[in-house]
Amino acid sequence: MPVRLVYLCICWFGGIFFASQINWSASIWLGMATAVFILGFILHRWFQGAWLLLSLGVLGLGGVRYTISLPIIDENHVAFYNDTGTVVGLIGIVTDEPDVRDTSVNLRVSVEHITFHDGRSQPVSGTVLAITDRFPVIPYGTKVAINGDLVTPPEDDDFSYKDYLARQGVHSIVLLAQVDVLAENAGQPLYHTIFRLKQRAKATINQLIPDPEAALLTGILLGDDNGIPPDLAEDFRVTGMTHIIAISGFNIAIIIVILVGITDPFMARKTAVLVAIVGIILYTILVGADASVVRAAIMGSIFLLTSRWLGRPNFAYASLFFTGLCMTMVNPHTLWDVGFQLSFAATLGLMLYADPFTQWTRKHLSRVMERNLTNQVMSILSEAVLLTLAAQILTLPLMIGYFGQLSLISLISNAFILPIQSGVMLWGGLATILGMIWQPLGQPFAWIAWLFLTATINMVRAFARVPWASLPVSVSPSGIAILFAAILGVTWYARQTKERRNVVIDVLKQNLGQKTAVFASIIALLLVFNWSSSQPDGLLHVAFLDVGQGDAIFIQTPTGRQILVDGGFYPSVLNEQLGRQIPFWDHHLDILIATHPDADHVAGLVEVFDRYTIDHLITNDAEQGSSDIYDALLQAAQETNTKRHITQAGEIIDIGDGVRLEILHPGPHFATLDRNENSVSFRLTYGDFSLLLTGDVEEEGEQTMLAQSYPLQSLVFKAGHHGSKTSSTMPFLEAVRPQIIIISAGEDNRFNHPHPEVLARAQAIGAAVLGTYELGTIEVTTDGQTMWWQAGPP
Numbered sequence: 001m002p003v004r005l006v007y008l009c010i011c012w013f014g015g016i017f018f019a020s021q022i023n024w025s026a027s028i029w030l031g032m033a034t035a036v037f038i039l040g041f042i043l044h045r046w047f048q049g050a051w052l053l054l055s056l057g058v059l060g061l062g063g064v065r066y067t068i069s070l071p072i073i074d075e076n077h078v079a080f081y082n083d084t085g086t087v088v089g090l091i092g093i094v095t096d097e098p099d100v101r102d103t104s105v106n107l108r109v110s111v112e113h114i115t116f117h118d119g120r121s122q123p124v125s126g127t128v129l130a131i132t133d134r135f136p137v138i139p140y141g142t143k144v145a146i147n148g149d150l151v152t153p154p155e156d157d158d159f160s161y162k163d164y165l166a167r168q169g170v171h172s173i174v175l176l177a178q179v180d181v182l183a184e185n186a187g188q189p190l191y192h193t194i195f196r197l198k199q200r201a202k203a204t205i206n207q208l209i210p211d212p213e214a215a216l217l218t219g220i221l222l223g224d225d226n227g228i229p230p231d232l233a234e235d236f237r238v239t240g241m242t243h244i245i246a247i248s249g250f251n252i253a254i255i256i257v258i259l260v261g262i263t264d265p266f267m268a269r270k271t272a273v274l275v276a277i278v279g280i281i282l283y284t285i286l287v288g289a290d291a292s293v294v295r296a297a298i299m300g301s302i303f304l305l306t307s308r309w310l311g312r313p314n315f316a317y318a319s320l321f322f323t324g325l326c327m328t329m330v331n332p333h334t335l336w337d338v339g340f341q342l343s344f345a346a347t348l349g350l351m352l353y354a355d356p357f358t359q360w361t362r363k364h365l366s367r368v369m370e371r372n373l374t375n376q377v378m379s380i381l382s383e384a385v386l387l388t389l390a391a392q393i394l395t396l397p398l399m400i401g402y403f404g405q406l407s408l409i410s411l412i413s414n415a416f417i418l419p420i421q422s423g424v425m426l427w428g429g430l431a432t433i434l435g436m437i438w439q440p441l442g443q444p445f446a447w448i449a450w451l452f453l454t455a456t457i458n459m460v461r462a463f464a465r466v467p468w469a470s471l472p473v474s475v476s477p478s479g480i481a482i483l484f485a486a487i488l489g490v491t492w493y494a495r496q497t498k499e500r501r502n503v504v505i506d507v508l509k510q511n512l513g514q515k516t517a518v519f520a521s522i523i524a525l526l527l528v529f530n531w532s533s534s535q536p537d538g539l540l541h542v543a544f545l546d547v548g549q550g551d552a553i554f555i556q557t558p559t560g561r562q563i564l565v566d567g568g569f570y571p572s573v574l575n576e577q578l579g580r581q582i583p584f585w586d587h588h589l590d591i592l593i594a595t596h597p598d599a600d601h602v603a604g605l606v607e608v609f610d611r612y613t614i615d616h617l618i619t620n621d622a623e624q625g626s627s628d629i630y631d632a633l634l635q636a637a638q639e640t641n642t643k644r645h646i647t648q649a650g651e652i653i654d655i656g657d658g659v660r661l662e663i664l665h666p667g668p669h670f671a672t673l674d675r676n677e678n679s680v681s682f683r684l685t686y687g688d689f690s691l692l693l694t695g696d697v698e699e700e701g702e703q704t705m706l707a708q709s710y711p712l713q714s715l716v717f718k719a720g721h722h723g724s725k726t727s728s729t730m731p732f733l734e735a736v737r738p739q740i741i742i743i744s745a746g747e748d749n750r751f752n753h754p755h756p757e758v759l760a761r762a763q764a765i766g767a768a769v770l771g772t773y774e775l776g777t778i779e780v781t782t783d784g785q786t787m788w789w790q791a792g793p794p
Contacts, residue, residue, distance in 0.1 A: 004051060009321035011055040015062020016332045026067040033060025066332040071126070071171070078111045078126035079171035082152045083750040089115035090128065090146040090174070093186050097195050098137050101226055105132050107179070108170065109144060127170050129153070130177040138179060140195050141187030148174040155570065167333035194285060198222060201287075204435040205428075208446035213453035217428045219245035220421070222287045232457065235464035237403055240410030243342070243395065244421055244456075252300035252343075254425050255283055260308075261422075273309045277301050283429075296339070298323055299347040307351065320347055338402055345394035352491060353390035361386060389414065397475075397483040406473040413463040423452040534583035536560035539781050540659065540686045544718065545577040546776040549746030549753070550600035553693065553718070554581045555684070557657040563591040565693060567604030574604035575611065577777065587611065591655075592642075593618045595679040595695030597630035609636040617644045618653075620666055620680050647680060649708065658784065659686045664710050665694070665701055676721060677701040683714055687784020690714040692736055696721040702732040715787060716780055717767075718742045723754025733765050740789070742778060743771040 019029060033056075040053030073079045081088060092111040099106035107130040115121040130146050138144060153162040153173050165171065185192070201222060205214050215227035225233065225245045236242045259279045263272035284297040302319045324344055327334050334340045358378070365374045392414070400406055407413070427449035435442025463469060475483070493501060538558045545552040547568025554577075555563040562582065567574045589612045594602045606629065608614070617637045624631045637644055647653075648668050653661040665681035679695025692714035694701070698721055705712065717738035720727030722745040741762050745753040754771065762769045770778050775791035782788075 003318075005318040006321045007055055008058050009325045011059040012062040012325050013328065013335060015059035015064075016066045016328060016335050018059070019063035019066035022063075024063065024067070026064050029060050029063035029067060033057045033064065036060065062328075062332070065329060069332050071169070073126075073171065075122075076124055077171075078114060078124045078128060078150070079152075080124075081114060081116075082150050082172050084150065086117045086149075087147055088117070088150050089121075090150075091115075091182070092128070092144065092146070094138055094140055094142045094144060095127065095187070097140055097198070099226075100137055101134075103134055105134060105137055106130070107132060107138060107144075107177075109146065126172065128172040128174050129165060129170050130174040130179065132177045132179050138181065139184075141185055141192055142181055143183040143186050145180045145182055146174055146177050148177040150174055155572075163336075167336050169333075197285065198287060200436055201432050204432055204439070204442065207439060208431055208435050208442055209450050209453070212457060213450050216245065216453050216457060217424065217432075217449065220424055221428055221432060223293065232461070235460050237405060238407060238409075238464040238470045239413040239417075239460050240399065240405075240407030240470070241413060241417060241460055242403065243392065243399070244417075252280060252283075252296045254421055255280055256300055256304060258422050258426050260304075270309055273304045276304055296343040296346075298327075299343050303347055303350055317348075317351060320344070320351065338398070341398055342395050345398060346391040349391045349394040353393055354386065356494070357386040357390050389418075393487065394484075397480045397487070400473055400483070401475055401477070401480045404472060404475075405470045407470045409463050409466050409469040413459065416463075417456055417459050420452050420455055424449060424456060427452060534586075539783050540657075540689065541779060541781050542684075542691060542716070543581055543777055543779040544742050544744055544772055545574070545581075546772045547573050547577060547604065547744075549722065549749045549751070550604070551595070551695070551718075551722070551744050552577065552604065553744075554578065556581070557655055557659045557686075559657050561590045561655055561657065561659075562586075562588070563593065563655070564589055564605075564608070565593040566595055566601040566695070567608060569600045569603045571604045571607040575607065578608070578611075580777075582612075587613060589614045591616045591618060593680060594630075594633060595681075595693075596620060596675045597622050597626035598675055598696060599627065599629050601695065602633050603629045606632045606636050609640045609642065614640065614642045617642050618647050618680065619644060620678050621646050621648075621668075622675070622678070626675065649710070657686075659684065662710065664705050664708070664712070665697060667704070674698075674700070679720075681705065683711065686782065689782040689784055689787055690716070691780070692717045692738070694718070694720045694727075696724075696727070698724070698726040699729050702727070702729055706731060706735055712736050714738055716740045716742065718744060719754065719758060721753075722749075722751070723758045723771075724751070725755035725757040728758050728761060730761050730764070733761055733767070737765065738767050740780070741767045741769050742780075743769060743773070745771060745773045747773045749773070 015029070036053045037057040040051070040057065043053070071077060071079075078090070090109065090111050091113040092109040094107050095110045096108040108127055109130050110127050111124055113121060114124045128146075128150070130144075130148070132138070150172050151174075153165045153170070155162045165173075202218055202224065205218050205221070208214075209217060211227065212229055212232055215225075215229070216232075219225035219228055228236075228245065236245060256276055259276040260272055263275045267275065280297050280301055284293050287293050299320060302323055306319050324340075327340065362374065362378055365377055369377065427445050431442040431445035431449050433442070434445060493504065496504070536556070536559050540558055541554075541556040543554045545554055545568070548570060550568030550570075551566040552568045552574055553565040555565070557563075564578070589608070592605065592608065592614050594605060594617065596602075614637070622630065624634055634644070636642075647663050649663055649665050651663040653663070655661065662683040662685065663680070664683060666678045676696035676698055677700050679697045679701065681692075681694040681697055681701070684691040684693070690713070692712065694705075694717075697705075702720070712732075712735045714736050715738060717728075717733075717736050717740070719741050723743040728741070743754045743758075745751075753773075754769075759769060770789070770791070772778060778789060778791045780787060780789045
């Protein structure tokens with residue numbers, strides 16, 4: 001039964017995950033679950049594997065739970081009014097402890113009412129993150145009036161703050177918020193008490209111990225690492241020791257180590273477990289009882305109950321997974337929470353590896369030491385080192401994935417630093433608790449804690465200075481999955497009997513040479529197949545990439561020359577799209593064209609220089625200072641020795657293969673300071689095929705091109721400025737006479753692109769309109785005589 005419960009929980013987690021990837025309604029998931037439940041009930045008397053159908057039903061229920069958890073963002077939700085560009089007024093209540101930084105304070109506010117710049121107001125719901133001045137610090141439960149610009153949280157290649165906040169129910173940020181206090185002491189009295197207790201503990205630590213030791217103890221005990229100096233925080237990352245200052249399963253493991261180690265010699269086993277659980281509860285209250293601490297406390301308590309109280313390790317696994325199921329029932333987005341993942345992995349690591357590590361170490365020490373000495377060594381190693389190492393095994397892939405570093409010094413630094421963390425938490429905890437009662441009472445214990453804290457800091461800094469202490473590692477989610485699979489595979493093998501392991505080895509040894517040759521042949525065949533299928537096909541390909549609200553056009557000539565025009569706003573999105581267009585073995589672009597300095601055209605291009613060798617960068621005459629992102633683009637080109645070519649109207653660039661770029665705009669001198677109007681515009685020709693790209697040129701730039709003698713007529717025209725009504729004017733469209741108009745814009749974008757007037761103009765000239773906001777990436781292919789197009793999913 002415990003094993004099947006684990007499988008059911010895994011299916012529940014899988015349902016939540018798949019629902020996040022598949023856009024099905026709750027009714028579809030519920031229908032699937034109902035159907036398999038009914039089928040399983042009918043077949044359970046005749047089919048012993050009917051519980052597998054039950055598992056599929058649970059997977060469907062997980063999909064239902066995730067789907068119904070998604071907010072409906074309409075006019076009644078505050079996030080509906082993001083990115084309007086105008087200041088709004090909000091009234092709400094601070095619903096969490098203020099997050100105090102060096103120069104600002106982050107407040108989570110549950111909004112009740114919104115007022116617009118024109119005086120209109122209405123009730124709304126939803127939570128915003130208000131970023132306010134450092135002083136005054138506004139506590140939990142305060143009713144506030146906020147004025148500021150309501151924006152969507154940002155996301156970039158390294159981290160999506162938007163997704164991170166969305167999983168916590170926050171979909172809006174108020175930058176530079178002006179906050180006025182309307183009322184105090186709203187909210188839950190219990191939370192007021194907990195937060196006041198935590199603030200009292202922080203103040204006590206600061207009074208007892210100097211910085212940076214006080215900041216470190218605050219991070220270790222209370223989970224508040226904002227006071228740790230940036231250089232020291234970086235040293236913790238380099239040495240792989242960040243887990244000791246982020247409350248998760250590790251901290252609870254230390255609490256368990258301390259309490260069990262103290263109580264075991266004097267109490268019965270079950271009594272010691274009860275004392276440890278009470279200690280975990282008190283610690284949870286002390287540090288503020290936020291979600292990550294509560295999760296870690298529950299999992300640590302389950303470990304104590306099942307492994308030490310009941311002596312049922314198999315039941316422990318079922319209890320752990322069932323706890324995860326209950327947590328994700330309450331909030332399915334918990335599945336993506338880093339704290340949840342670390343706590344879950346650390347607790348599972350304790351269950352899988354703690355006893356085997358202890359037994360293996362004792363066995364090997366007993367061969368070279370007497371029994372008494374072995375017991376003394378084990379009393380130090382088993383609790384202070386082995387348990388903490390066991391808790392880290394399954395968290396290692398997560399640490400690599402989230403922090404992007406592989407600490408080569410981690411094993412050594414952990415071996416030296418982890419044993420003294422029990423002292424940090426024991427003496428630091430006593431100093432804090434007694435100091436909160438009466439400061440002189442806690443001071444002697446604080447001095448002892450200071451010794452352990454100073455030793456921790458000195459060792460972290462020393463290990464961080466070791467050459468090659470860490471390496472930057474970029475691992476994809478699939479790579480993390482493979483790493484987990486490898487760890488679990490080795491774990492499975494190690495837990496088999498000696499006879500079973502010998503059978504596995506014998507099977508692997510059979511025909512090893514043949515298997516290696518076959519495997520190598522298959523790999524070589526797959527590589528050759530992919531290489532041959534990605535060779536140029538003698539056709540011209542133009543792909544209008546789906547990069548959201550922005551422009552990015554990838555062009556491949558008949559013999560494989562590659563041109564990228566603009567790159568959209570998000571580097572991660574552009575990199576993914578280029579990975580689909582460019583063969584895996586090819587890291588070269590012949591030409592990169594940046595039409596103008598706006599972020600939605602060039603922000604994605606900066607990282608392209610890190611991934612591809614670029615022969616030429618073509619721009620207009622905009623210089624550094626046009627925008628920070630454009631400056632970064634020019635700097636990247638300079639650092640990679642990419643030749644910059646400033647183009648102007650009248651120039652013809654021969655790409656080869658019969659492909660030409662006819663530059664139409666701008667002229668040698670900018671007629672206006674408007675960056676859109678000065679976009680590089682050109683006509684691409686290949687045989688009878690022609691394509692016109694005008695960047696974000698609007699009416700003034702279009703009139704300039706109409707006044708010139710250059711040919712404009714083109715079969716395909718990418719609408720200027722994402723379909724804005726100020727571009728693609730009727731006189732210009734009549735001169736271009738396109739058969740197809742491509743509009744590159746984001747789905748449900750806040751600018752309402754394309755404008756209905758542009759669509760009406762396209763209809764008036766008989767042109768078909770294709771939009772990336774509906775079709776995803778749109779690829780036009782031609783042999784110079786015939787043209788066809790296809791689209792991928794948005």
